[in-house]
Amino acid sequence: MNQFGKKLGLAALAAVTMLSLGACGNNSSSASGKSANGENKMTMWTFVDAQGDFWKDAAKSWNKTHKQKIDLKVNVLPFDQMNQKLTVAMQSGSGAPDLADVELGQAATQLKADKPPYYPLNSALKPYDGKLVKSRLDNFSKNGNVYGLDYHVGTTVTYYNTDIMKQAGVDPTSIKTWDDYVKAGKEVKAKTGKWMNEVEYSAYFQFDSMTAQQHADYVTKSGKADLANPASVRALTELQNWVYKDKIARPAVGGSLDNDQFFAEMNKGNVASVTMPSWYMERMADNMPKLKGKVAIEPTPVFKEGDYRSAGGGGTGTMVTNQAKNQKLAAQFVVWGKASKDQAYKIWEKLGFDPVRYDIWSSKRMKADNKYTEYFGKDIFDTFVKLEPDVHSVTKTAKVSPALQDYLLKNTMPSTLLHDKMTPKAALEKADSSLN
Amino acid sequence: MQKPNSEVSGVTNHEDADSRPKVRRIKWDRIAPYLFVSPFIISFLVFSLYPFISAVIMSFQQVNGFSDVKWIGLANYQQLFKDGDFYAALWNVVRYGFWTILILIPLPMLLAYIMNQKGIPFKGFFRSVYFVPVLTSSVIAGLIFKYAFSGEKSGVFNELLHVFGAGPLDWLNGSHTAMFALVVIAVWRWLGVNMIYFLSGLQGISPELYESASMDGANSFQKFWYVTIPMLKPITIYVLTISIMAGFSLFNESYVYWGAQSPNNVGTTLVTLIYKAAFSQGNFGYSCTLGVALFVIVVVVNAVQTKAMGLFKDEA
Structure with a gap:
């Protein structure tokens, strides 16, 4: 190789080195500007394919009716990976998308700072005042600002396997209180040998909803953990009794009601009922084909007269990051995408969720044929409408929330529900003392 | 230079x-x-x-959410020493390291020795069979093992127990059985790789050594004990070192089995804690403190181990 060729080779090598390093940087900021035809480029990260498709469709509809066009690029990433990437991008101040789907459990982390790095949706939400379920906005709020808009309300209901209930001779509509439920459970166990329920120990949907049902919360106004409040103690005691005293339930297969092993268990007809938020309809329709037409949706039983017959459970908010190029437009798009009438219908039709915009719940369009009405019958929303005023949630986005949830899952639930090692009161008091 | x-x-x-x-x-x-x-x-x-x-x-800062960073000196380290989860995780990885090393050094060595003998049929086939597991993704393998270790009667391992009239066990929820589940997947996965290391070491041993041993009247066991094992020392040290590091950095298998929270910390590892502190609690400062602690522990353990095995002495 002559001298010139050698120099050239080295220069090329150096260039390749720099380029390959440069390529590691994330250039999404350049992708958030305007495209050649004047459309506003936006990127979005989500962790569910169907939600990605929903937003692609929303962008199309938006462009038909709005002057400022949006060119939306959706990236669907696995849940954990998306959360990691988003956290790192927000932490480092670059590389984040314009819009991101943030699940309620993660929202506490994303909104932890006193001034979260997200754009408030308040002004974009103004036109929809009074049409959205307020408790769902509170979930993603901090210091009076709303940072995310949820897909759904997550109305918690009790799903009964009607075959098993019939065999046991119990009418699900007659079950009004948890005492009734236990009595029915004993009938079911005695006559069919099946479980009335399985109790989660690696999730806490039912524990949360039972607490909220009693008008209570396990985080105080000042942000302290208050797990040992009487309502939560009562809720956990009830769950523990089902397993170890009444013997109408067992610790859930796979730890939760939202995993493949439990889906199989339920699909086989081994469990008579579950109490879960509305999005469980999607899990049933997709994973429990054998139960089609055999599931009754009823209000959740209560501890005593006056308690709420439902609760809000789970949730995913779409948020606008502070790295978005056109934050105001992005906020308007997010709110329009979920709260405008037509879009809200699509949330039900395409995603199977009960939309946060609830003034459409009683409309005829909610009874139209889709895979959910085929599975559960046409009157799903007749039940939901009645329950809407009863939808309240425990606080999930306080500063203490991530540590609290972690503690519940690794200590409290296993030692009271998976094993009968501690009384609920002692376990919850121990949690409080270690969290505060 | x-x-x-x-x-x-x-x-x-x-x-x-x-x-x-x-x-x-x-x-x-x-x-x-x-x-x-x-x-x-x-x-x-x-x-x-x-x-x-x-x-x-x-690791000396409190990172509260994103922009809010505060210098807090040694507070994170104080928290670390009081953190019960940290000790639980440390105990888990030490136990895990102990069992994997106890199994994953002698067993592959023996297998490699057998595989290296003349006249063993289907040598190539068995070598591949032992090696294949490492080519699978640890996450996918973990998922399969998770179902195999199901607490249901129909779980693979419970079916096995049933043959012996025992069980069923709730594998992934008990401290000892959970450790067993972690060690089984490690052995299944790394047996072949370690065997390949030892095979390459065996092939570097001069046949003349065995010949002269035979002339001195050594039997097969004596040859293995007095020739093979000492000659494999460099490889053994290498395998031991990477096994210790792999033990301390255990994460994937635990995460697939239990996620970030295992009941009563039966499967919590140091990396699980790092991951959880950063990504599910947004506590980056403490997460880094755990990382620094892990670094120090691994350096100390490896230093002690290499010193004890006389690695530096040979080179001096």
Whole structure:
């Protein structure tokens, strides 16, 4: 190789080195500007394919009716990976998308700072005042600002396997209180040998909803953990009794009601009922084909007269990051995408969720044929409408929330529900003392 | 570093007679080696050293959410020493390391010894069979094992127990059975790889040593004990070192089995805690503190181990 060729080779090598390093940087900021035809480029990260498709469709509809066009690029990433990437991008101040789907459990982390790095949706939400379920906005709020808009309300209901209930001779509509439920459970166990329920120990949907049902919360106004409040103690005691005293339930297969092993268990007809938020309809329709037409949706039983017959459970908010190029437009798009009438219908039709915009719940369009009405019958929303005023949630986005949830899952639930090692009161008091 | 030899690099300086002033010439043959190693050096500086230093700095900070960073001195370290989860995780990885090393050194060594014998049928086939598991993704393998270790009667391992009239066990929820589940997947996965290491070591042992041992009247066991094992020492040290590091950095299998929270910390590892502190609690400062602790522990353990095995002594 002559001298010139050698120099050239080295220069090329150096260039390749720099380029390959440069390529590691994330250039999404350049992708958030305007495209050649004047459309506003936006990127979005989500962790569910169907939600990605929903937003692609929303962008199309938006462009038909709005002057400022949006060119939306959706990236669907696995849940954990998306959360990691988003956290790192927000932490480092670059590389984040314009819009991101943030699940309620993660929202506490994303909104932890006193001034979260997200754009408030308040002004974009103004036109929809009074049409959205307020408790769902509170979930993603901090210091009076709303940072995310949820897909759904997550109305918690009790799903009964009607075959098993019939065999046991119990009418699900007659079950009004948890005492009734236990009595029915004993009938079911005695006559069919099946479980009335399985109790989660690696999730806490039912524990949360039972607490909220009693008008209570396990985080105080000042942000302290208050797990040992009487309502939560009562809720956990009830769950523990089902397993170890009444013997109408067992610790859930796979730890939760939202995993493949439990889906199989339920699909086989081994469990008579579950109490879960509305999005469980999607899990049933997709994973429990054998139960089609055999599931009754009823209000959740209560501890005593006056308690709420439902609760809000789970949730995913779409948020606008502070790295978005056109934050105001992005906020308007997010709110329009979920709260405008037509879009809200699509949330039900395409995603199977009960939309946060609830003034459409009683409309005829909610009874139209889709895979959910085929599975559960046409009157799903007749039940939901009645329950809407009863939808309240425990606080999930306080500063203490991530540590609290972690503690519940690794200590409290296993030692009271998976094993009968501690009384609920002692376990919850121990949690409080270690969290505060 | 030695001055590059222009004869070796094939460059001659016949252009030195050029009329241009000498001072302006760039000595490419001196710079070239640095340029060639620069991709590694730069990526090491940017992706390893820089994050390492900033992690150490961050371990003294409280990172509250994103922008809110506060210097808190040793508070994170104080929290670390009081953190029950940290000790639980440390105990888990120490136990895990103990069992994997106890199994994953003698067993592969023995297998390699057998595989290296003349006249073993289907050698190539068995070598591949042992090696294949490592090619699978640890996450997918973990999922399969998770179902196999199901607490239901129909779980694979419970079916096995049933044959012996025992069980069923709730594998993934008990402390000892959970450890068993972690060790089983490690053995299944790494047996073949360690075997390959030992095989390569065995092939480096001169047959003359065995011949002279035979002449001295050694039997097979004595040959294995007095020739093979000592000659495999460098490989053994290597396998031991990487096994210790793998033990301390255990994460994937635990995460697939239990996620970030295992009941009563039966499967919590140090990396699980790091991950959880950062990504599910947004507590980056404490996460870095755990990382620094892990670093110190691994360095100390490996230093003790290499010292004890006389690694440095040989080189002196």
